[in-house]
Amino acid sequence: MQQERDPSHWWDLIVQQQVTIWNSVPALLELLVDYGRRAGARKDARIGSLRWVMLSGDWIGLTLPDAIRGLAPRCEVISLGGATEAAIWSVIYPIGEVDAAGRAFRMGGR
Numbered sequence: 001m002q003q004e005r006d007p008s009h010w011w012d013l014i015v016q017q018q019v020t021i022w023n024s025v026p027a028l029l030e031l032l033v034d035y036g037r038r039a040g041a042r043k044d045a046r047i048g049s050l051r052w053v054m055l056s057g058d059w060i061g062l063t064l065p066d067a068i069r070g071l072a073p074r075c076e077v078i079s080l081g082g083a084t085e086a087a088i089w090s091v092i093y094p095i096g097e098v099d100a101a102g103r104a105f106r107m108g109g110r
Helices: 007-017 026-039 064-071
Strands: 021-024 052-055 076-081 091-095
Touching: 007 026, 021 026, 026 052, 026 064, 064 076
Parallel strands: 021 052, 052 076
Antiparallel strands: 076 091
């Protein structure tokens, strides 16, 4: 049960199983990014198999999209959202370049 909350375990699974899709709230991705930063800038400190990072359920901070792309350079960061009573997601918003002077992304937009 401890491994479920351990970003080093998530990291190892991504590397070992060549995971291509991450789907979580931004806070969990932030834990993974923080672990990756602590792992250092070694060549093996990348999770290059990730192709899609899908985030929903909360604000996406301005630094998070570029931070995960620094560890998984080929991934596309997607913000998902919508009315929870109608569906899980009804809005999709690919996050490209982030204007550092702008505001944080909220599900589906700026």
